[in-house]
Amino acid sequence: MKLNVELEENVTRIVSREEGIQIGIYSKTEKPVIKKAGIGILILKDRIENIFRIESGLDIKGKNWDRLILFTVPSSLEMRYVLRGFINAALQNEVKLPRRFKEEPIPSNMQKLITEFVQRQIFIINRFGRDHLLVKAPKRKPAKTQHRWSAAVSVVPFYVETPDSKAEIQWIKRNEMVIRAGATMKKEAPLNKDGSLGFSAKMGQKVRDDHQDAFENYVTKKDITLKSVNEVSLFLYFAGTNSWLKFKDADGKTIDEWTKG
Incomplete structure (x- = not known):
């Protein structure tokens, strides 16, 4: 997988020309630039607050996020099923989401393409500073028992x-x-x-x-x-x-x- 990456103080832009997609990772101090429809993920203190669909423009108000990830979606994939793919992946990996999110089926003829696309995006963003985002966090090893003489x-x-x-x-x-x-x-x-x-x-x-x-x-x-x-x-x-x-x-x-x- 070949990627072009631009790193700035408050934004990381990742482009895959072979797949025709772009990922933007923004801090709250940087105003997102939306050129194409896609999928957005709002994060607050490393917890996902929202996974949503972007059609045109973006107006996020309030103080309920500190990081935003935007994914463009290839025209060959249907947006609503890509959104569902991200939500399903998070729930299957036991990621804590707001209660309104539920796992929903994706049509069988699109399941493989959607799953592969979503997994590639998750792989990429976890290589750029968002460890364990949308994936199951590794279990912590229990602390070793301490024995004290008296x-x-x-x-x-x-x-x-x-x-x-x-x-x-x-x-x-x-x-x-x-x-x-x-x-x-x-x-x-x-x-x-x-x-x-x-x-x-x-x-x-x-x-x-x-x-x-x-x-x-x-x-x-x-x-x-x-x-x-x-x-x-x-x-x-x-x-x-x-x-x-x-x-x-x-x-x-x-x-x-x-x-x-």
Whole structure:
């Protein structure tokens, strides 16, 4: 797709000569210049206030917009169906529109042409500063859970038991987590399908190598101090699970519940 673009302080003009269309993106300080009939989109604070049809001239009053996008439409396409195509695209992508807008069908013989035209225009405007306009916004990743050490949690013994491991653990200082003597460790590291050691297995083996004098026959002979829940789980059973939910006090309350903040 080849485009000619003119950039000014308050207006961006985009022209596709091969398709015979023009897009104008205006701020409110710039008076729109209308030469052809087309489709307009009014935006206020990144929210669409209106999608409408322009026949001739344009008189937008009031303070309910701060940006305007104007699309010319090829003579081969019927304006009312192009308007419907823009509205349908927004609704299908879960874009919030005023309640008066409803999804309506487009005649089957025009559906493909209208959809392709609308999708091209949406693609173009989202390349010129209007991210996610008329398209579904990406879902935000949930914030990572924060766990906070406290004096109260430092005196609580936690227990973990898996088919291959059993231990008592205490989080005694912010960066010190103790595995009490007598803990049993998983003997064999899990392997990948090709027989190689995975990342967690390699990390777990390294933690074990660093403390090889503290255990014998996969049973700890003395207390071992590590830095985190992750290190403890790597040492005991090569991780592979959410150990914040595995470590529990005598009443079954998880270390996650104790420390999540």
